[in-house]
Structure formats: structure tokens, C-alpha cells
Amino acid sequence: MPFSVAVAGASGYAGGELLRLLSSHPDFSVQTVTAHSNAGQHLLDVHPHLRSLAHLTLQPTEPDVLAGHDVVFLALPHGHSGALAAQLPDDTLVVDAGADHRLEDLADWDAFYGGEHHGSWTYGLPELPLAGADRQRSLLAGARRIAVPGCNVTAVTLGLAPGIAAGVIQPDDLVAVLAVGTSGAGRSLKANLLASEINGSAAPYAVGGVHRHIPEIRQNLRKAGAASVSLSFTPVLVPMSRGILSTATARLADGVTAADVRQAWSYYDDEPFVHVYPEGSYPKSADAVGANTALIGVGIDEAAGRVVTVTALDNLVKGTAGAAIQSANLALGLPETTGLPLDGVAP
Structure with a gap:
């Protein structure tokens, strides 16, 4: 049975790239897509290249719309993920492609972003070496809150x-x-x-x-x-x-x-x-x-x-959407490479 997925901020570039990759992922089923100003439009109106998801309509980005899914990907501007994520169930895997949960130091957040700091989540860069320990990959297994790095x-x-x-x-x-x-x-x-x-x-x-x-x-x-x-x-x-x-x-x-x-x-x-x-x-x-x-x-x-x-x-793949899915695969115990392209596009 595939994991049910919602993508918030689906009308943007990062959200669209998440949907492109998720559409061919064998273990994920995209059930819900949300947006802000584009809510109410058919997904194809904003992403005409996503033909396999033509049945989806953009819904408002609200907690009750996102709740009830196994996995929620947040592709929102900084400052918009923290309060929303706090209203989602603890057992939902939430993967934030924005900046709200990346920084561990409050002083860094205040100096470079400002506004409320919502704390740091498990960091979604599996290949990162950890001094005197393993790779970041080891910390992603079983995680339920993941922060995707900046591209x-x-x-x-x-x-x-x-x-x-x-x-x-x-x-x-x-x-x-x-x-x-x-x-x-x-x-x-x-x-x-x-x-x-x-x-x-x-x-x-x-x-x-x-x-x-x-x-x-x-x-x-x-x-x-x-x-x-x-x-x-x-x-x-x-x-x-x-x-x-x-x-x-x-x-x-x-x-x-x-x-x-x-x-x-x-x-x-x-x-x-x-x-x-x-x-x-x-x-x-x-x-x-x-x-x-x-x-x-x-x-x-x-x-x-x-x-x-x-x-x-590619800033939209390994830099954002691909990293999000790679980390979600690890969190859910799936093969890390599932659904992710190794080959690029040329010319």
C-alpha cells in the first residue's frame, strides 16, 4: 500500500518538482496538493507539464487539509512552515523544503532571517560527514520531522x-x-x-x-x-x-x-x-x-x-525536491534511491 502524500506550496517551482518526482515514485501516492493564491485552480493550470496528476485541484494550505496523510512535503517560503507544521500530527512525516527548521542557533536565525524561530529538525543531507561519528544518513532513519538544506x-x-x-x-x-x-x-x-x-x-x-x-x-x-x-x-x-x-x-x-x-x-x-x-x-x-x-x-x-x-x-532536484524525497525514503525505511533519477537531461 503506497504512502499517502500531500504537497503544500504545490504551485511553485519546488512544489512542482516534488510532484514531478513523486508522480513516478512506486511507494508514494500524491493525494492532495495545496497553494495560497492559486487555490481552487486545477493543478494543470499552473503546471501543465504534470499530465499524470491532471485529476488534482489545488486546495488551501491549511492544517486540516494536510492532516491525515502519511507524508507532508512543505514547499513554502521561509516563515510559513513553522506554525503550520506545529499543527500536524506527530506521527506524520513532515519534510520542510523551506528554511524554517534548518538552523540550530537562535542567534543565526535572528541575524539572517528574523521572526519566530521554530527550532531545528533532523537535517536532510544524508551524505554530510559527522565528526567522530557516522554520516547524517544514520540520523534520518525513523525521523518524523526533516529539514531539507538550502540548494x-x-x-x-x-x-x-x-x-x-x-x-x-x-x-x-x-x-x-x-x-x-x-x-x-x-x-x-x-x-x-x-x-x-x-x-x-x-x-x-x-x-x-x-x-x-x-x-x-x-x-x-x-x-x-x-x-x-x-x-x-x-x-x-x-x-x-x-x-x-x-x-x-x-x-x-x-x-x-x-x-x-x-x-x-x-x-x-x-x-x-x-x-x-x-x-x-x-x-x-x-x-x-x-x-x-x-x-x-x-x-x-x-x-x-x-x-x-x-x-x-540541479537546484530543484538534489538542491531541493530530490533531497526531500531521498531523506523521506530513509526516514520510512525505503531504499534511499527509490524514485530518484540518476541520469540527467541533455541537451
């Missing part, structure tokens, strides 16, 4: 965490510059996302240490073993619908060799969705489009004494 966070964390865990890079001099597709900004109408504004252009945003994903990255790298983290993080909006290409660099620890670096990133050798490219090869953002993969190239800048990691992922 940029996933790219930077996966790129750098093995080096932190192995002690081959220094955590006090990290730099990350990301090329980010426009769907990461959501589906709401914004002037800077109009085709005439973004086509043929690249535009930095949240410059100078103010991006909301920074404390989450620092939190993850501390879990991987860093005593403290200093990170300069700059995202750049580029004219592609999907994708993130993160170039993250770190200073080599004293005495570390190229062989030590390769050995550190072999941490991912058995991971189904994180793949490290051969030495001298680096991914393109297009390599991961449509797939639940994070693709990583690792090199050394000998002159600068730095490790360079290049990580590509």
Missing part, C-alpha cells in the same frame, strides 16, 4: 566537507562563488528575473556576507569537524533556468599532498548520488540537470596553496 548550501557543503573531515584543508579561509539559475529565486514575479533583464547578463546578489545560506554552511562544516569556519560566499545569478555551479576553495593544511586530497574526497566513493570526477576533470552545470546528483571536480592550485572544488547540481 546553495548543498553545493558548497558537499564540495568542502570531505576536506574538513579529513583535516586536509583549513576551515578559516574558505571562499565560494556560485553561478545560480533563476528558478532558485522562486516563481514570484520579480523585475530582475525578467528575460530582458537576465538574458545575456550575470548579476551578483547578497554580496558581502549577507546571504541567508551562510550560517547553514558554517553549521554543516562545524558538524564535519571544523572548530570554527570563516567563509566568503558570493552567489551570481546567471541566465539559466536550473542549476548551480559552485567553485569553492580552501587553503591546504600544512604538509598535505595531492594524494591526501584525492583520498579525502574518496569519502564519496560509495555514495549513490555524489560523484567525484577523475583528476583533471570538472563538471558543467548542465551535467546534473534533471538528476538527483551532485557532481564534484577537485583540483589543487599549487601556486596559491589551495584546494579548488567545483560542484554542479
Whole structure:
């Protein structure tokens, strides 16, 4: 008997991607979809590509509409999940793709988000190394409240965490510059996302240490073993619908060799969705489009004494919806890879 599923915020990009992946998942059955301003519309009116779910109509995002399902995915803007989730039954698996339950430190929440802090949930990044322990995967089994990482966070964390865990890079001099597709900004109408504004252009945003994903990255790298983290993080909006290409660099620890670096990133050798490219090869953002993969190239800048990691992922799949389903699979005791695409889409 499939698990019954509701998706809140189904009219947005993240919600639509959740539905695309869930529609072919053998153990999940989407019963309910909800929205705010689009409530009352047929799902196909807002997501005409989801033909297999043509029978669904968007309902209001209210607790009584979501209650009664085995699994509830929340694809809502930050500040909208906390109060809603608190009204759902404790035995329901609730997976929050928004920011409300990611940060453990109240001071971080106040500094970067503000408003009521609803606490932290089990973190939905299975591949994250935990210093002196297992991988984050071990904490997801049986969880009933899961917080999905931010998409940029996933790219930077996966790129750098093995080096932190192995002690081959220094955590006090990290730099990350990301090329980010426009769907990461959501589906709401914004002037800077109009085709005439973004086509043929690249535009930095949240410059100078103010991006909301920074404390989450620092939190993850501390879990991987860093005593403290200093990170300069700059995202750049580029004219592609999907994708993130993160170039993250770190200073080599004293005495570390190229062989030590390769050995550190072999941490991912058995991971189904994180793949490290051969030495001298680096991914393109297009390599991961449509797939639940994070693709990583690792090199050394000998002159600068730095490790360079290049990580590509689809912000809507491994960066959001795929990560949510991957974590839900683990929580429910299903094979982790169930219903998730390994192959991307080209051209």
C-alpha cells in the first residue's frame, strides 16, 4: 500500500518538482496538493507539464487539509512552515523544503532571517560527514520531522566537507562563488528575473556576507569537524533556468599532498548520488540537470596553496525536491534511491 502524500506550496517551482518526482515514485501516492493564491485552480493550470496528476485541484494550505496523510512535503517560503507544521500530527512525516527548521542557533536565525524561530529538525543531507561519528544518513532513519538544506548550501557543503573531515584543508579561509539559475529565486514575479533583464547578463546578489545560506554552511562544516569556519560566499545569478555551479576553495593544511586530497574526497566513493570526477576533470552545470546528483571536480592550485572544488547540481532536484524525497525514503525505511533519477537531461 503506497504512502499517502500531500504537497503544500504545490504551485511553485519546488512544489512542482516534488510532484514531478513523486508522480513516478512506486511507494508514494500524491493525494492532495495545496497553494495560497492559486487555490481552487486545477493543478494543470499552473503546471501543465504534470499530465499524470491532471485529476488534482489545488486546495488551501491549511492544517486540516494536510492532516491525515502519511507524508507532508512543505514547499513554502521561509516563515510559513513553522506554525503550520506545529499543527500536524506527530506521527506524520513532515519534510520542510523551506528554511524554517534548518538552523540550530537562535542567534543565526535572528541575524539572517528574523521572526519566530521554530527550532531545528533532523537535517536532510544524508551524505554530510559527522565528526567522530557516522554520516547524517544514520540520523534520518525513523525521523518524523526533516529539514531539507538550502540548494546553495548543498553545493558548497558537499564540495568542502570531505576536506574538513579529513583535516586536509583549513576551515578559516574558505571562499565560494556560485553561478545560480533563476528558478532558485522562486516563481514570484520579480523585475530582475525578467528575460530582458537576465538574458545575456550575470548579476551578483547578497554580496558581502549577507546571504541567508551562510550560517547553514558554517553549521554543516562545524558538524564535519571544523572548530570554527570563516567563509566568503558570493552567489551570481546567471541566465539559466536550473542549476548551480559552485567553485569553492580552501587553503591546504600544512604538509598535505595531492594524494591526501584525492583520498579525502574518496569519502564519496560509495555514495549513490555524489560523484567525484577523475583528476583533471570538472563538471558543467548542465551535467546534473534533471538528476538527483551532485557532481564534484577537485583540483589543487599549487601556486596559491589551495584546494579548488567545483560542484554542479540541479537546484530543484538534489538542491531541493530530490533531497526531500531521498531523506523521506530513509526516514520510512525505503531504499534511499527509490524514485530518484540518476541520469540527467541533455541537451
